[in-house]
Amino acid sequence: MNHSEQLKDVLAEGCIIRRLEDDIYSALPDLPHKHLYDRRAAAYDSVVSTWLYNRLMWGTSPLDYVAFAREAVVSHPAGRMVDAGCGSMLFTAQVYLASHRQVIAFDQSLQMLKRARARLIRLGGSVPERILLLQADLSNLVFRPGRFDTLLCMNVLHQFAGAAELIPKLSGLLVDGGQLYLTSLVSNGRYIGDRWLGTLYRTGEFVRPRSGVELRNLLEDTLGEEVSYRMKGNMAFATAGC
Ligand SMILES: C[S@@+](CC[C@H](N)C(=O)[O-])C[C@H]1O[C@@H](n2cnc3c(N)ncnc32)[C@H](O)[C@@H]1O
Secondary structure (H helix, E strand, C coil), X not given: CCHHHHHHHHECCCCCXXXXXXXXXXXXXXXXXXXXXXXXXXXXXXXXXXXXXXXXHHCCCHHHHHHHHHHHHHCCCCCCEEEECCCCXXXXXXXXXXXXXXXXXXXCCHHHHXXXXXXXXXXXXXXXXXXXXXXXXXXXXXXXXXXXXXEEECCCHHHCCCHHHHHHHXXXXXXXXXXXXXXXXXXXXXXXHHHXXXXXXXXXXXXXXXEHHHHHHHHHHHHCCCEEEEEECCEEEEEEEC
16 A cells, blocks of 8 residues: 555545655644754654663663564554654664554654654665655644554653543544553652653653553543553553553
8 A cells, every 4th residue: 555545544534644755744734843853853862762861760771662662563463553653763663664564653743754764764775655654743633533453652641731632532543442552751759760750841841740650540541441551660551452
């Protein structure tokens, strides 16, 4: 399936998509956009890719995110998946390239999408037709309901104030029996991580930190009791069948 066929099948009626550059499309209005991550795309990749940063600040490892993404990808043999807030595909590019699934990966930051494209080309030689990079806003989802078998939203919720409204909208994108995979930083009494989360909140990078219990309750209230939830350091990993 080529890119326009893929989009035709998943986009909500009336939604207009523009081709921005090779392999990158946009669902945003044709106006100058500068998003937070446009300025820090390179810094994100060089810092957040490191074992030291993740170990020290969050008590995790980059391998945890890669493993979680792989879990999402192998959760269905062939169905279409969506990566909400895909960023530069720091932890997912390799996993997507190794699978045969159709992936619609969206993010509002064009610079992050360009880095995702460069990573796919570097690792795989090209952007496969089955992977589509889309500039789009989580606050204004452009997809029809029930079009995806798997949704991955990794490391985004701690930047999103309206999580209680967003989570049911994300789960609405899934087919019956589809799987939702979410991660988020939370406060949980781990001194360094909690302090760093507070600093990132005060500087406007993150929204008010949610506690691990608060996020779990939020997920269970919106998705039901069938949420599988675990924490490693300051990172919550949640999976739910919808
Ligand atoms: C911390 S990065 C995580 C990126 C990637 N999922 C990862 O794990 O490396 C957060 C991403 O969410 C994106 N983002 C934040 N708010 C968004 C919104 N309203 N719509 C779409 N993307 C958004 C940012 O541009 C950024 O790329």
